[in-house]
Amino acid sequence: MEVKVTRVSEPGTRPKDEDLGFGTVFTDHMFVMDYEKDKGWVNARIEPFGDFSMSPASMVLHYGQAVFEGLKAYKTEDGKIQLYRARDNFARMNRSSQGLCIPEIDIDFVMDALKKLLKIEEAWIPETPGTSLYIRPTIVATDPFLGVRASYTYKFFIILSPVGSYYAQGLQPVKIWVCEDHVRAVRGGVGEFKTPGNYAASLLAGEKAKKEGYNQVLWLDGIELKYIEEVGAMNIFFLINDELITPMLNGSILPGITRFSVIELAKKWGIKVSERRISIDEVIAAADNGTLQEMFGSGTAAVVSPVGELRYKDRVIHIGDGTPGETCMKFYNAVTDIQYGKAEDTQGWIEVVE
Template identity: 55%
Template structure:
């Protein structure tokens, strides 16, 4: 399919690279493509970024049939623009489509469309250290119909915007509240896919944690309320003795791409990495025994986010003296070094755009 391109006649003023937030500013253009039952995906186009007029009965508003992805484009020191493992994002996008009864997209075409959009808005990719262009592909149901069934029509969009650090703490450790009351997902549900409902389910606990002074929530399993699953926007790792532990993928945990990259790096370095069930009790007991060295979250938005404090059942643990741990720092330096093409990429993770 040929991608039609309509350039904006009213380009927006770009923000300073030194004072970027996250998810607040958007580039000049967006990619759109439609799906119609019997016709398939069609009419791919890049158009000026702006509002879209929809019927109030749109199925996504009422039944939540929507999925999304998140990745970044990076400007290197020699002024090239690259992506990090975008094929994994496209693969996971289709896994989400499968779970929510949304027609799959051609992964190669979607990646080509993403590259074309970035080329059109290449001047929006910031160049300050630690900044990037955030990319949000998403698909949602567009039938104007009040009834519970998969939609017969969909829209696939990609929007982008320049971003800085996701957490205001940056690489300073964040405070995490361990949630024991609310449940986000269970095995067999939709916790393992990037769908809007997962994040809606997390808002109440996240708001209560924020009111108590905590940055994010650490979710426990939805059945026994004892096994660690993930942080609201990140997968989680613990360094216990000489072992790095991360919860195994069990159907209710998002298979993070940064998580996968960290596991592959740790194995590459010859470190002991275990994907297994780990209870919050084990984490706190490891701390009491002096074995819990550090903990950190991993995700596209924050890359590596050190955890400086865990709060659970009136118990508070301060990790590594409230400072970033050695392994957290090493992983962050290695991942960002590869992403910005400042370190060797032995895995072939970096994909050039411009």
């Protein structure tokens, strides 16, 4: 299948790097293709960014059948465009699609299409350290049908957004609120898939946390409300007595790409790593006895995000001295140096767009 290209008549202008936020500015073009039950994926094209025409009865609007991903492209000092673990993102998208009864994509074809789109939009990739081009691939169900079944038609699209540094004021620890009144997902559901409904389910608790002065919610398991799962937009790590601990993937936790990177680097560096169940009570006990050394989240947007305060019920726990921990910063620097081409990629995570 060839990719048809239709360019805008008047290219737009990327905002100044210092004016970039997150997810509000979009590039001139997008990649789109359609799925038909008897034909598979068809009509691959790069076209001007614009609105879709969709029936009010489209199944995604009524039953939420959709998946998406988030990844980034980076500009190196010598002008190269680099993708970080992009194939892992598309592999995860296919796993999410399996869970939502959505047809899978051909990863090699989509990677080639993405690279073509990035070459067209190269001028939109910011070059200041810490900035990047955010990439949002999405699949939505498009059948105009009010009935509960998997759709027969879908639309896959990739849009691009130049984004500023996640830490505009520098890498500062965040405050996390442990949620007791709501659950995000349970094993056997769709918690391990990147689907919009998971994020809708987190909004109410997130708003409550903000009203209490906290940045994000730390979710507990949906059965016992005892075991830690993940933060609203990140996987979570604890450094306890020199052991790096993160909740094991149990079917209700998103398998984060950056999470995998942190685990792989920790093993490479000889840090003891455990993927296991960890209860909130264990974390509280570690804080009380002085063995809780660091806590940080991992995700595409922030890479790693240090946690400086944790609230559980009436307990407020302060972690560290108010600055990012040494281990957290080691991961942050290692990953970002690879992403921006400042360090050798010995892990095979980078794909150069040529």
